[in-house]
Amino acid sequence: MIPPVxxxxxxxxxxxxxxxxxxxxMFCEWVSRKFVARLQNRVGxxxxxxxxxxxxxxxSIKLLAxxxxxPKAADKFVFALMPVAxxxxxxxxxxxxxxxxxxxxxxxxxxxxxEGDLIIVLFLLSVIILSIFLAGWSSAxxxxxxxxxxxxxxxxxxxxxxGIAMIGPAIFARSLSIGKIVEWQAQSMHNFLSAPNxxxxxxxxxxxxxxxxxxxxxxxxxxxxxxxxxxAETEIVHGWQVEYSGKKLGLLRLGHxxxxxxxxxxxxxxxxxxxxxxxxxxxxxxxxxxTAVCVLILSNASALFARLRIDQMLGGSWRxxxxxxxxxxxxxxxxxxxx
Amino acid sequence: xxxxxxxxxxxxxKPCTLLYPFEKTAPPEGLRGKHVFVGxxxxxxxxxxxxxxxxxxxLLGGRxxxxxxxxxxxxxxxxxxxxxxxxxxxxxxxxxxxxLAVLKQEDMVLVFERKPPEAKQPKKE
Amino acid sequence: xxxxxxTIHVGPQHPALKEPENFVFKVDGxxxxxxEPRIGYNHRGIEKAMxxxxxxxxxxxxxxxxGICSNSHQTCYTQNVEELLGMEIPERxxxxxxxxxxxxxxxxxxxxxxxxxxxxxxxxxxYYIWRDREVVMDMLEEISGNRVNYAMPTIGGxxxxxAADKIPKYLKMLDVLEERTKFYKNICATEKTVLARAxxxxxxxxxxxxxxxxxxxxxxASGVASDIRADSPYLVYDEIxxxxxxxxxGDVFANVLVRVDETFESVNICRYCLEHLPDGPIRTIFSPLxxxxxxxxxxxxxxxxxxxxHYIQSRGTDKPYRYKxxxxxxxxxxxxxxxxxxxxxxxxPIVLAGIDxxxxxxxxxxxxxxxxxxxxxxxGEQLRRYGVEWYK
Numbered sequence: 001m002i003p004p005v006x007x008x009x010x011x012x013x014x015x016x017x018x019x020x021x022x023x024x025x026m027f028c029e030w031v032s033r034k035f036v037a038r039l040q041n042r043v044g045x046x047x048x049x050x051x052x053x054x055x056x057x058x059x060s061i062k063l064l065a066x067x068x069x070x071p072k073a074a075d076k077f078v079f080a081l082m083p084v085a086x087x088x089x090x091x092x093x094x095x096x097x098x099x100x101x102x103x104x105x106x107x108x109x110x111x112x113x114x115e116g117d118l119i120i121v122l123f124l125l126s127v128i129i130l131s132i133f134l135a136g137w138s139s140a141x142x143x144x145x146x147x148x149x150x151x152x153x154x155x156x157x158x159x160x161x162x163g164i165a166m167i168g169p170a171i172f173a174r175s176l177s178i179g180k181i182v183e184w185q186a187q188s189m190h191n192f193l194s195a196p197n198x199x200x201x202x203x204x205x206x207x208x209x210x211x212x213x214x215x216x217x218x219x220x221x222x223x224x225x226x227x228x229x230x231x232a233e234t235e236i237v238h239g240w241q242v243e244y245s246g247k248k249l250g251l252l253r254l255g256h257x258x259x260x261x262x263x264x265x266x267x268x269x270x271x272x273x274x275x276x277x278x279x280x281x282x283x284x285x286x287x288x289x290x291t292a293v294c295v296l297i298l299s300n301a302s303a304l305f306a307r308l309r310i311d312q313m314l315g316g317s318w319r320x321x322x323x324x325x326x327x328x329x330x331x332x333x334x335x336x337x338x339x
Numbered sequence: 340x341x342x343x344x345x346x347x348x349x350x351x352x353k354p355c356t357l358l359y360p361f362e363k364t365a366p367p368e369g370l371r372g373k374h375v376f377v378g379x380x381x382x383x384x385x386x387x388x389x390x391x392x393x394x395x396x397x398l399l400g401g402r403x404x405x406x407x408x409x410x411x412x413x414x415x416x417x418x419x420x421x422x423x424x425x426x427x428x429x430x431x432x433x434x435x436x437x438x439l440a441v442l443k444q445e446d447m448v449l450v451f452e453r454k455p456p457e458a459k460q461p462k463k464e
Numbered sequence: 465x466x467x468x469x470x471t472i473h474v475g476p477q478h479p480a481l482k483e484p485e486n487f488v489f490k491v492d493g494x495x496x497x498x499x500e501p502r503i504g505y506n507h508r509g510i511e512k513a514m515x516x517x518x519x520x521x522x523x524x525x526x527x528x529x530x531g532i533c534s535n536s537h538q539t540c541y542t543q544n545v546e547e548l549l550g551m552e553i554p555e556r557x558x559x560x561x562x563x564x565x566x567x568x569x570x571x572x573x574x575x576x577x578x579x580x581x582x583x584x585x586x587x588x589x590x591y592y593i594w595r596d597r598e599v600v601m602d603m604l605e606e607i608s609g610n611r612v613n614y615a616m617p618t619i620g621g622x623x624x625x626x627a628a629d630k631i632p633k634y635l636k637m638l639d640v641l642e643e644r645t646k647f648y649k650n651i652c653a654t655e656k657t658v659l660a661r662a663x664x665x666x667x668x669x670x671x672x673x674x675x676x677x678x679x680x681x682x683x684x685a686s687g688v689a690s691d692i693r694a695d696s697p698y699l700v701y702d703e704i705x706x707x708x709x710x711x712x713x714g715d716v717f718a719n720v721l722v723r724v725d726e727t728f729e730s731v732n733i734c735r736y737c738l739e740h741l742p743d744g745p746i747r748t749i750f751s752p753l754x755x756x757x758x759x760x761x762x763x764x765x766x767x768x769x770x771x772x773x774h775y776i777q778s779r780g781t782d783k784p785y786r787y788k789x790x791x792x793x794x795x796x797x798x799x800x801x802x803x804x805x806x807x808x809x810x811x812x813p814i815v816l817a818g819i820d821x822x823x824x825x826x827x828x829x830x831x832x833x834x835x836x837x838x839x840x841x842x843x844g845e846q847l848r849r850y851g852v853e854w855y856k
Contacts, residue, residue, distance in 0.1 A: 040591040041349045043356045142472050146494075146809060225585055226657050234480045234583045234813045304342055306657035307585025309810040310494060341655040342588060345647075355595050367606040369624070371615075390752045392521035419524040419615045424623070425752045 011111050016099040016284065021091060024288070025257035026056035031292060032260065032299035039303045056257065060250050068246030073140035082135035083248040086128060087255035090262040093124040097265045098179050098274055100284035108275040108283040113179045118170055121178070121266065122163055125221060128259065129155040132230070135252075136240025147239020150310045151230035154220055157317035158227075161325040162217035168210040168332045169270045172203060172339075182274035189273065202335050209328050211271040216321060218263040219301055220313070222256070226305035227313055264294030366435040371418040373436040374411050376451035381406070381430035383453070387422035396422060396431075411449040413439055468492050472809070476505045480583060480813035483823040487816070491809055499804045501797055506823055514787045519545055519619060520752045522784065526774075527613050529789060530825040532575065534613050535568045536767035537774075537789070537825075542617045543698060543763040544776040548756050549619070555742040557621035558700045563737040564608070564616050565699075565765075566730040570641060571600045572768035573723040573730075576820045577648060580720065583813040584661040589651065596644040603637050606630070621747025631738050638738075642731045649724045652717075662717040666803040666815035669714060678799035679792045680770020681726065682819045684710040685718035692766035704736050716818045723820075755782045767792055769820050786844055791825030 011017055030045065030053050037044025045052025070076055096117040101107030110117075129151055136148025170176050173184030192200045220227035231239040244252055268274055268290040275283030275290075308316070357364065366372065383406035388396040395415035400407035409431075422431050441447055469492045476484035484505040490498040510529055514522045526541040527534045539561055546553060574597040581589035601611050607626060608614035616622050626634075652658050668678065673686035683690055689710040693701040709725040711718040758780040765772045770792030777786040796819040803815050842850060 035350075038350045038354065039346045040588050041352065041355050041595060042591065043354045043358070046358070142470065146472075228585065229810060232585060232810065234585065235810050237479055300346070303346060303588045305586070306581070306589075306655070306661055307810075308657060308660060309808055311808065312660050341651050345592070345651075346588065349592075367602070367609075369609045370605065371609040386752065390518070390520055392517060392524040417524050417528075417613070418610065419613075420609070420623075421520060421524070421752070 008111075012095070017095065017111060018091070021094050021258065021261060022254070024291075025254065025261045026060070027053070028260050028264070028292070028295045029056040029257045031295055035296055036299050036303045039300065060254060063250030063253065064247055066246040066249075068248060069243075071140055071243050074243065075138040075140070078134055078138035079243075080248070082131045082138065083244065083251035083255065085131035086135065087251045087258065089124050089128045089131065090255060090258040093121045093262050094258070094265060096121055096178055097262075097269050098182050098283075099265075099287050100275065100282065108182070108287075110179055113177060115180075116176045118166060118176045118178055118181070122166065125162070126155065126159060129221070132240055135244070136230075139240070139243035141243045143236040143238075143242045144240050146236050147230045147232075147242070150236075151223070151240055153310055154223075154227060154230060154313060157314045158217040158220040158321070161213055161317065161321045162221070164325040164329050165210045165213040165217065166266070166270055168329060169207065171329075171332050171336050172207075174336075178269050178274075182269050182276065185273045186276045189276075199335075199339060202331075203339075206328065206332055206335060207271050209324075210332075211267065213321065213325050213328065214267060214271065215297060215301070218267065219298060220317075222259055222263055222298065224298060225302040226308045228302075228307055229310045229313065232307055260295060260298065261291065263298065264291040267291075267294045366437055368435070370435040370437060371420050371433045373413070373434050373439060374416075374422075374449055375432050375434055376409055376411075376449075376453075377430050377432075378408075378451065378453035380428040381409075381453050382428055384427065386425045386427070387431055390421050390425050392419065392421065393417050406453060408450065408452040411451070412447065413449060414444075414447040469497055474812060474816075480816055481821075481823075482579075483821070485821070485823040487804075487812075489804070489809070489812065494808050494810065496804055496807050496809060496812065499801050501801060503794075503797070503823065511787050511789060514784060516783065518753065518782045519756055519784070520750075520754075522787075523618060524613075524615060526789075527615060530767075530791065530822050531612055532572050532822065533568060533767040533769060533772070533825075535564050535616065536765050536772050538615075538617045539565060539699075540763050540765040540772050540774040541776075542619055543765070544761045544774050545619050545756060547761040547763065548759050548776065548778055549750070550757075551620055551748060551750070553621045553748060554745045555700070556625075556744045557746045559737045559741050560622045560626060560746065561617055562699050562701065562704065563626070563734055564604075564614060564622075566733045566737070567600055567604050567607075568614075569730045569768045570727050570734070571597060571604065572820070573727045574600065574645070576723055576768075576817070577652075577720065580662075580716070580814060580817050581658075583817045584658065586655075586658060589648070589658075593648060596641070599637050599640050599644075603634060607634075618747060619750040621745070623747070625746050626738075626741065631741075634738055635735060638731050638734055642728065645724060645727050645731075649721075652720050652724070659717070661811075661814060662720060663715060664713075665716045665811050666719075666807060666818050667713075667715050668799055668803050670712075672802055673714070673799060676798040676802055677795050678770075678819075679795040680767070680820075681719060681722045682770065682796050682799060684708070685722045686714040687712040692764050692771050696764060698763070698765065704733055706733050716814055719818045753782060755780060756784075769793060769822060770795065789825070791822065793819065793822045793825060796821070 013019065033055070034044040034051065045055035048054040048058045070079055095111040096113065098108045098110040101109050133148045133152045136144040136151065169181050173181040175181060175184070188200070223230050229235070231241055236242070241249065241252055268287065272290050275287035277286035383398070383403045385398050385402040388398050393415040395412045397410040397412070398406050399410060418433065420433050423433055469490050472489045472491055473486060474489060475481045475486040486502040486505065488500045488502070489496050510525060514525055517525060523538060523541065527538045529537045574593055578590045578593035578597065581587070581593065604614060605611045608616045608624060616624060652662070668682070668686045670687045673683050673688055678686065687710055689708045691708045694708050706729050709722050709729060711721050756778045758778055760775070760777040762773065762775050772792055773790040775788040776784050779785040800816065800819050800821070803818070804812065807815060
C-alpha cells in the first residue's frame with residue numbers, strides 16, 4: 001500500500017495531475033490541429049513522431065530555446081507573471097475534475113473535491129481572462145491593449161450565460177460539487193436503465209440545450225473562431241500575445257492547450273457523464289474518449305465560421321445567448337421542482 | 340454553417356497536399372526550367388547574351404569562333420526563354436527541370452563548354 | 465472627455481498587408497476616426513530600369529511590375545510599342561492575348577476571394593478557394609510554361625500557340641472552375657458570419673467613387689459600370705459577347721459579388737476564345753535588336769484590379785526614352801481611405817483587402833521635406849538635371 005503522502009504527490013504531479021494533463025493537453029492540440037487540417041483538405045503536422053503526434057511538444061521545446069524579449073515599456077513583473085498564471089490557473093481547475101482514482105481502478109474521485117468547487121472553476125475561468133487582460137495591458141503594445149480590452153469585453157458577454165449553463169446540471173444534482181454532479185448523472189442513468197420513466201426526456205433535452213450554450217461560451221473562453229477577435233491575427237497581430245516570445249510564449253501556448261482540456265473536461269463532466277461508462281473500461285479511458293470528442297466539436301466549430309467582430313459578438317451574446325440561458329435555467333428550475 | 344457539408348466531404352477525402360520532396364508532379368510540356376547548351380551547334384554569335392533582360396548569360400572568351408564556353412547565372416535568370424527564341428541554331432534550350440535549389444552560391448552558375456568545330460581544327464595546325 | 469484617440473500603425477509589416485505599406489490610423493476605442501496612407505516602401509525603380517534596356521528586354525522587366533497581373537502589364541506595354549511601330553498583330557494572337565488576360569483575371573479574382581476570406585478569419589474558405597485556384601494555375605502553366613510570369617505577349621503577337629488537341633481539356637477545366645466559383649458564391653451569400661463581416665462594411669458611395677477616382681471592381685461595386693474593355697475596347701473585346709458587371713451597394717460584399725460575377729464572365733470569354741480561335745500566324749516579326757520610331761503613346765488595359773495606364777516616349781533608338789506606369793491601386797488609395805473612415809478596427813483588413821491592393825505596382829517617389837512641409841514636383845528635364853547634379 002502506498003503511503004497517503006506519496007499517493008497525493010503522485011496524484012498531483014504524475015497521474016492524473018501535472019504530467020498526465022500536460023501530455024494530454026499536447027495530444028489534444030495535435031488532435032485539434034490534425035482534425036482541422038483534414039477538414040480543410042490539408043495534412044497538418046506530419047514529421048515529428050507518428051503522423052506528427054509530437055509536433056506540439058516539438059513546438060514547445062523550440063519556443064523554450066528562442067530568445068525571450070521583454071519590451072522596454074512593458075510592466076516587467078506583470079508581463080513575466082501572466083504567462084505563468086495563464087498556464088497554472090486552468091491546470092488548477094482541472095484538479096477539481098474527476099478523472100481517475102489512483103487506488104481503485106473503477107473509482108474516479110477528483111484530486112480535490114468539496115461542496116462548491118464548481119464555483120471555484122467558474123471563478124478560475126474568469127481569473128484566466130483577467131490575467132489575459134493584464135498580459136495584454138502590461139505589454140504596452142497598442143495591438144496588445146486592443147486585444148486585452150477585447151478579451152475583457154468578450155468575457156462580460158459570455159460569462160453570465162456560461163455560469164448559468166453550468167449551474168443547470170448542479171440544480172438537477174442538488175449539489176455544487178462537480179464530483180456529485182457526475183455521480184448524479186451515473187445514478188440517473190442507472191435509474192433510467194432499470195426503470196425508464198418519461199421525466200428523463202425533458203431533463204436530457206435541457207442538458208442538451210445547456211451543452212450547446214456551454215460550448216458556445218467555451219469557444220469564446222478559448223478564443224476560438226468565431227470568437228477569436230482578442231487574438232485576431234489579420235487584424236491586431238495576435239492581440240494580447242503580440243509582444244510575447246520565447247519561453248513566455250511557450251507557456252501561453254501550453255496554457256491554451258490546458259484550457260482546451262479544461263473546457264472539454266468541463267463539458268464532459270457536467271453534461272456527458274464524466275469518466276463513467278460501461279464496466280470493462282476504466283474511467284480514465286472514458287474520460288479521454290469523451291474529452292477528445294469535445295475537442296473535436298470545439299475545433300470543428302473553429303473551422304466552420306468566419307471571425308465575428310467584437311461588437312457583433314457582444315450584441316449576439318446579449319440578444320440571444322443570455323435570454324436563452326435564462327429561459328433554460330427557468331425550465332431547469334421547474335423540471336427539477338417537479339422531480 | 341453553410342460549409343458543414345463541404346467540410347465533412349473533405350474530411351473523408353485524401354488531402355490535396357503534395358508531400359513535395361517525396362511526391363512530385365510531372366512538369367507540363369513546355370515548362371521553362373534549367374538551361375542546356377549544345378556546344379556543337381553554337382556559332383558564337385552572342386545574341387543570347389545581348390537580348391537577356393537580366394544579363395544572366397556571359398560568353399567566355401568573347402564572341403565568334405574564339406568563344407570557348409558560356410556561363411549562365413541561374414540566380415539572375417528570369418526564365419523568359421528569350422535566349423532560346425533568338426538562337427539561330429537552337430544551341431541553347433530550356434528544359435523542364437524545375438528543381439534548381441543548390442547549397443552553394445557557386446552552383447548557381449551553369450558553366451558550359453563549347454568545343455570549336457572539329458573540322459576547323461586541322462586547318463589551324 | 466479628454467483625449468481618447470490614439471494612433472495605430474498598420475504596416476509596413478502587418479499580417480493584413482501582403483506588401484509593405486504604412487497606414488496610420490487614428491482610432492477611438494474600436495472606431496477608426498481618420499487614416500493617413502504612406503506609400504513608397506517598395507519603390508523598385510522599374511521605370512528607370514526600363515530606360516536602360518532594349519524593347520525586347522523590357523518585355524520581361526515590365527512583366528515583373530506585378531506578380532499577379534503580369535500579363536496585363538505586358539499586354540499594355542506591347543500595345544504601346546506596336547502603336548509606335550504601326551504594327552498590326554494577327555487575329556489569332558489577339559485571341560490568345562485575350563484568353564491569357566481572362567485566365568489571369570480568373571486567377572486574380574479567386575486569389576482575392578481567398579485572401580478576403582482569410583482577412584475575416586475564415587481560413588477554411590481560404591484553403592478551399594486556393595486549392596481550386598490551382599486549376600487555372602495549371603492551365604496557365606500548360607499554355608505558357610510558367611505559373612506566374614507567363615511571358616506570352618511579345619512585340620508583334622504572342623510567343624506560344626495553343627495546341628488544338630488541348631482545347632477540349634481546357635474547356636473541361638473551365639467547367640470545373642465555373643462550378644466551384646458558383647459554390648463559393650453560394651457560400652458567401654448564405655454563410656451568416658461572412659455576411660456579418662462583409663455586408664455594409666466599407667461603404668463607398670457612387671459620387672465618392674467618381675470624385676475620388678476609384679477604378680476597377682472597386683468602382684463597379686459602387687454602381688458605376690465602367691470597364692476599359694467596354695469603354696475603349698482593345699484587342700478583340702468588341703467582338704466577344706460579354707457584360708460589364710456592376711453592383712450598387714458599394715460595400716465589401718458588393719466587391720465580392722462583382723469579382724465573382726466577373727469570374728463567370730471571364731470563364732465565358734475564355735470559352736468563346738477557345739471555341740472561336742481563328743487560324744493563322746501568331747506573330748509578326750520584330751527584330752530582337754530592333755529600333756522603334758520616334759513618338760509617344762498611351763495605352764489602357766483593364767487589369768484584374770482596374771484601369772492600367774502605360775505611357776511611352778521613344779526617341780528612335782532601341783530603348784524607350786521615358787516610360788511611365790500608373791497601376792490601378794494608386795487610383796484606388798484615396799477611395800480606400802474614404803472607405804476606412806468611420807469603420808471598426810476589426811474591419812481594417814477586409815476593407816484594405818477589399819480594393820485588392822498591389823502596393824509594389826503602386827509605389828513611386830516624391831520629394832518631400834517634412835520639416836518645412838514642402839514638396840517638389842519635377843518634369844522629366846528637371847529630373848534629368850537633378851540627377852546629373854547629384855552625381856557630379
